Amino acid sequence: MEVNKIIHGDCLKVLKTFQDESIDLVFADPPYNLQLNKELYRPNSSRVSAVNDDWDKFTSFEKYDEFTEKWLFHCKRVLKPNGSLWVIGSYHNIFRVGKIIQDLGFWILNDVIWRKTNPMPNFKGTRFTNAHETLIWASKNQKSKFTFNYDSMKSLNEDIQMRSDWCIPICSGNERLKDNGMKLHSTQKPESLLARIILSSTNQGDLILDPFLGSGTTACVAKKYNRSWIGIEREEKYIQHARNRIDRILPLSSEILETVKSKKNEPRVPFGNLLERGLLSPGELLFDGRQRWFAKVRADGSLISNNSKGSIHSVGAEVQGLTSCNGWTFWHTKYNGNIVSIDTLRNVVRNQNLELAI
Numbered sequence: 001m002e003v004n005k006i007i008h009g010d011c012l013k014v015l016k017t018f019q020d021e022s023i024d025l026v027f028a029d030p031p032y033n034l035q036l037n038k039e040l041y042r043p044n045s046s047r048v049s050a051v052n053d054d055w056d057k058f059t060s061f062e063k064y065d066e067f068t069e070k071w072l073f074h075c076k077r078v079l080k081p082n083g084s085l086w087v088i089g090s091y092h093n094i095f096r097v098g099k100i101i102q103d104l105g106f107w108i109l110n111d112v113i114w115r116k117t118n119p120m121p122n123f124k125g126t127r128f129t130n131a132h133e134t135l136i137w138a139s140k141n142q143k144s145k146f147t148f149n150y151d152s153m154k155s156l157n158e159d160i161q162m163r164s165d166w167c168i169p170i171c172s173g174n175e176r177l178k179d180n181g182m183k184l185h186s187t188q189k190p191e192s193l194l195a196r197i198i199l200s201s202t203n204q205g206d207l208i209l210d211p212f213l214g215s216g217t218t219a220c221v222a223k224k225y226n227r228s229w230i231g232i233e234r235e236e237k238y239i240q241h242a243r244n245r246i247d248r249i250l251p252l253s254s255e256i257l258e259t260v261k262s263k264k265n266e267p268r269v270p271f272g273n274l275l276e277r278g279l280l281s282p283g284e285l286l287f288d289g290r291q292r293w294f295a296k297v298r299a300d301g302s303l304i305s306n307n308s309k310g311s312i313h314s315v316g317a318e319v320q321g322l323t324s325c326n327g328w329t330f331w332h333t334k335y336n337g338n339i340v341s342i343d344t345l346r347n348v349v350r351n352q353n354l355e356l357a358i
Contacts, residue, residue, distance in 0.1 A: 003207060003228040006239055011211040011232045015074035024206035026075045027086045027197060027218050029189060031056045032093045033064045053186060069100050071211055076104055076140060078209065084146045085138045086197050094134045106138040113165045114193060152259040153200050168192050177215050177241050184241055185215040194221040202227055204257055216242030223249045226257055267353060269346045271312050272301035279345045286331040286342065293319040
């Protein structure tokens with residue numbers, strides 16, 4: 001299976017040729033089946049460039065559901081056991097797609113609301129302005145150990161937990177591909193949207209599949225962030241534009257792409273290791289960052305502070321009158337002439353272990 005390539009063809013036929021369990025992530029922007037029956041016009045009588053392409057037209061809901069079930073079935077087949085799926089849609093189709101996703105055994109992890117900061121107005125004034133689209137994020141099944149770069153998303157959001165409503169502008173300006181002065185693709189997605197998806201749920205070197213590649217946004221962002229990709233597109237008019245666009249992308253360096261690693265994934269270091277490595281000594285005094293509470297280190301790796309005895313976590317919680325405490329960041333000591341948290345000493349041990357492994 002060739003990677004970093006656009007395959008010209010119907011995704012239902014092309015997907016059948018893919019190997020089982022070969023893809024890390026599927027991002028799909030399928031036809032929305034908007035069911036537009038006539039042209040839309042602004043108050044000044046100019047025509048709205050809406051989604052009226054032939055590829056978005058289905059004769060019935062039943063035909064659309066049949067199409068959706070087929071491509072989702074094959075996407076599930078080609079996903080690795082710990083792979084995941086992202087699908088974007090509007091109110092016209094996302095609920096039908098969501099039902100089929102669940103029927104096929106995917107496990108829905110989140111629905112994410114893409115809030116468009118610059119949506120197209122409702123020109124007739126007959127409904128609310130449609131200012132969002134919905135993304136469904138699902139793992140292959142309930143037991144999948146899917147990738148989620150939580151700390152990277154938190155870092156991207158000014159060290160605040162990333163929420164499931166994303167405020168991102170629609171694709172416009174120089175990013176929007178044009179053909180003879182007109183929009184090339186009616187539903188081109190912004191690169192910033194795909195960047196958040198790819199950074200959150202893949203790692204460098206992962207393989208991403210887009211069965212409806214269109215103008216090539218998924219491939220561009222995948223290439224930029226050092227992920228492999230495969231795109232399927234049946235409309236020949238999009239392919240050359242997409243290829244030209246992808247060719248202009250320069251991948252970022254590995255140093256720039258290195259993401260914040262979750263502490264949950266770091267090697268476990270028991271507090272007692274700090275004593276065994278000589279970084280702390282029995283009888284040494286620990287204190288909080290403001291030096292309000294103090295505790296002595298005991299030979300078995302426990303702490304004692306007045307009447308409180310136990311682990312770094314339980315004693316830290318008890319002296320503060322709390323139910324829980326992260327002792328690694330609460331307790332401090334002096335190291336190389338500086339006051340540091342004992343978590344700093346834990347990282348010293350981790351680095352020593354890494355050097356020994358090398």
